[in-house]
Amino acid sequence: EAGVVQSPRYKIIEKKQPVAFWCNPISGHNTLYWYRQNLGQGPELLIRYENEEAVDDSQLPKDRFSAERLKGVDSTLKIQPAELGDSAVYLCASSSLGQTITYNEQFFGPGTRLTVL
Amino acid sequence: KQEVTQIPAALSVPEGENLVLNCSFTDSAIYNLQWFRQDPGKGLTSLLLIQSSQREQTSGRLNASLDKSSGRSTLYIAASQPGDSATYLCAVPPGSSNTGKLIFGQGTTLQVKP
Numbered sequence: 001e002a003g004v005v006q007s008p009r010y011k012i013i014e015k016k017q018p019v020a021f022w023c024n025p026i027s028g029h030n031t032l033y034w035y036r037q038n039l040g041q042g043p044e045l046l047i048r049y050e051n052e053e054a055v056d057d058s059q060l061p062k063d064r065f066s067a068e069r070l071k072g073v074d075s076t077l078k079i080q081p082a083e084l085g086d087s088a089v090y091l092c093a094s095s096s097l098g099q100t101i102t103y104n105e106q107f108f109g110p111g112t113r114l115t116v117l
Numbered sequence: 118k119q120e121v122t123q124i125p126a127a128l129s130v131p132e133g134e135n136l137v138l139n140c141s142f143t144d145s146a147i148y149n150l151q152w153f154r155q156d157p158g159k160g161l162t163s164l165l166l167i168q169s170s171q172r173e174q175t176s177g178r179l180n181a182s183l184d185k186s187s188g189r190s191t192l193y194i195a196a197s198q199p200g201d202s203a204t205y206l207c208a209v210p211p212g213s214s215n216t217g218k219l220i221f222g223q224g225t226t227l228q229v230k231p
Contacts, residue, residue: 031217042206056218079129091160095217108160
């Protein structure tokens with residue numbers, strides 16, 4: 001079974017440029033998460049989707065960040081315009097929340113390392 | 118607000134040693150607790166998940182314990198190997214419901230020397 005797929009793996013851009021990340025979750029997983037991980041820190045949740053609905057986007061900087069999951073499968077996360085402080089690893093995870101009441105195990109992709117110059 | 122702290126931030130041990138990684142959280146009303154492993158430049162791999170009603174979980178040389186009342190969890194690694202070198206992260210939900218959101222600690226970076 002394929003795991004969570006993310007692309008690109010690395011991205012270098014200049015500040016004020018736009019950038020987009022793509023995630024394909026594990027087949028059948030209805031819940032998808034985008035996290036940001038700064039160097040030496042644990043991941044922080046940006047947005048969580050249940051199917052196509054964004055159910056928790058309280059940590060998403062909505063002035064420059066946007067996300068979508070149109071058909072409840074793949075998702076894209078966009079930053080426009082990027083700032084120097086956006087340099088981080090952006091991780092996507094998925095789970096089958098709701099299909100088991102006992103626990104929610106999240107499976108992570110390899111991440112996209114963004115460098116803003 | 119749930120906060121998660123991991124001590125130590127870094128640890129270096131010789132191969133074969135048994136070791137303990139610590140995780141503490143401020144709100145003890147958690148639904149579960151997960152331990153993850155992260156290799157350099159890679160995503161996170163789930164190691165163990167302990168539900169709030171459990172005290173421990175074991176997988177191979179790994180044993181994770183949970184003491185909700187004191188807000189602590191430990192990850193015990195037996196007979197450490199160089200391949201265990203990685204960053205270990207613990208994570209808990211922000212409260213007692215299973216919303217899927219996780220709050221992570223900063224991680225403990227482990228180096229096992231041959």
